[in-house]
Amino acid sequence: MASDNIFSGLKVVDLASFVAGPGAAVILSDFGADVIKVEPPSGDMYRIVFKLPPQPRASDNYTWHLDNRNKRGLALDLKSPNAAEVLERLVKWADVLIVNTPHPARERLKLEYKDVVQWNPRLIYADISGFGDNGPDADLPGFDVTAYWSRSGLLSETRDAGAPPTTPMVTSGDHATAVGLFSAIVMGLYRRERTGKGSYVTTSLLAEGVWAAGAHIAGALAGAIFYPLHDRQSPSNAFFNPYKASEGSWFLLVVTPDKFQALAAAIDRPDLMTDPRFSDAKKQAVNAIQLRTILDDVFAKQPMQHWREVFNKAHITYGAIVEPSEVINDPQLRANDMVVPLEGAGGKLTLTVSSPMQVHGVAKEPARRAPGLGEHNHEILRELGFDAAQIEKLHAASTVPRG
Numbered sequence: 001m002a003s004d005n006i007f008s009g010l011k012v013v014d015l016a017s018f019v020a021g022p023g024a025a026v027i028l029s030d031f032g033a034d035v036i037k038v039e040p041p042s043g044d045m046y047r048i049v050f051k052l053p054p055q056p057r058a059s060d061n062y063t064w065h066l067d068n069r070n071k072r073g074l075a076l077d078l079k080s081p082n083a084a085e086v087l088e089r090l091v092k093w094a095d096v097l098i099v100n101t102p103h104p105a106r107e108r109l110k111l112e113y114k115d116v117v118q119w120n121p122r123l124i125y126a127d128i129s130g131f132g133d134n135g136p137d138a139d140l141p142g143f144d145v146t147a148y149w150s151r152s153g154l155l156s157e158t159r160d161a162g163a164p165p166t167t168p169m170v171t172s173g174d175h176a177t178a179v180g181l182f183s184a185i186v187m188g189l190y191r192r193e194r195t196g197k198g199s200y201v202t203t204s205l206l207a208e209g210v211w212a213a214g215a216h217i218a219g220a221l222a223g224a225i226f227y228p229l230h231d232r233q234s235p236s237n238a239f240f241n242p243y244k245a246s247e248g249s250w251f252l253l254v255v256t257p258d259k260f261q262a263l264a265a266a267i268d269r270p271d272l273m274t275d276p277r278f279s280d281a282k283k284q285a286v287n288a289i290q291l292r293t294i295l296d297d298v299f300a301k302q303p304m305q306h307w308r309e310v311f312n313k314a315h316i317t318y319g320a321i322v323e324p325s326e327v328i329n330d331p332q333l334r335a336n337d338m339v340v341p342l343e344g345a346g347g348k349l350t351l352t353v354s355s356p357m358q359v360h361g362v363a364k365e366p367a368r369r370a371p372g373l374g375e376h377n378h379e380i381l382r383e384l385g386f387d388a389a390q391i392e393k394l395h396a397a398s399t400v401p402r403g
Helices: 020-030 062-068 081-092 103-109 144-150 172-195 204-211 212-220 258-266 281-286 288-299 305-314 331-335 376-382 390-395
Strands: 011-014 034-039 071-075 096-099 124-130 199-204 240-244 250-256 317-320 339-343 351-353
Touching: 011 020, 011 081, 020 062, 020 071, 020 096, 020 124, 062 240, 062 351, 071 376, 081 096, 124 172, 144 172, 144 204, 172 199, 172 204, 199 204, 204 212, 204 250, 240 288, 258 305, 281 288, 305 317, 376 390
Parallel strands: 011 034, 011 096, 034 071, 096 124, 124 199
Antiparallel strands: 240 250, 250 317, 339 351
């Protein structure tokens, strides 16, 4: 690892499963942290998720490498009587401990903050949950599609009028939450630099989802009157609506009032500026169907490439609606290191997605494949101070598999 990277020397134990917690650890590893991924001897269930619908099918486990790259792997049976000593040494070694075990199980495993802080008062204990630490549903299991999307109000609004709720893209809420947990960890580390004290930091899928839906949740708190669900054919705002180009490509148009004149000129419809139906924002809303019909007709006459050039020249905001297979060819991804080489994964997996933040003048660590199950067992145990006889005892008790 680069000796001058931001988190070089930072030691992280990732005890979390699936995506949000491990994703936060990946961001730390991108900037030089030494991360130990701890899994049960049977492996993190996330190792097999890539094989399950609706995940895109591939022969290479791209999801595992995405959220566990640059880590060392330790397989440990936390339920084993001999696991306590390994856990204690891991906590004493660590600067950051990331957990998402449900609290009832955490109590049984002696893995709560009150249990481990006595071993390491400077520890940043990072807790990720589905619905928060308190309240009637604190102990419920949660995935991003249930807690981040469904419970937060996001999913109810992400559909057209008359359409039933759909299933969101899996792990999208997890990765947003990973950034939130990373931020909480960094706050804890900053506090430690100032006070010498560790911290118990936390976020939840629900909290992150409510934050993502914050504009609407704040509106509900203020007693705001909500517009009906979006209907493309009958939009509340024709300038905030999807449209289709002649070859069938869709794009989302976003035109603020100050850009109406620029749009009318760009699409060669200056008459819209003098049409009394559209003379101000209120009338544009009242006559949104008529305006949508006009724009439909205009945009259906030219292909997407034409409209890209028109919009870019006129500085009109739009978003081409593209599929993942198209996104990966977007030159912006390579130009900004959003997609980076992945070392050592084998097969067809040569690239992966980088974490979303950059520090100018600081290069991220090269992305290296995720560890095999228990791949670094012996190396890590020796680093924690276990001698050969003690390691053999852990193997014999099935606390740590031989690997």
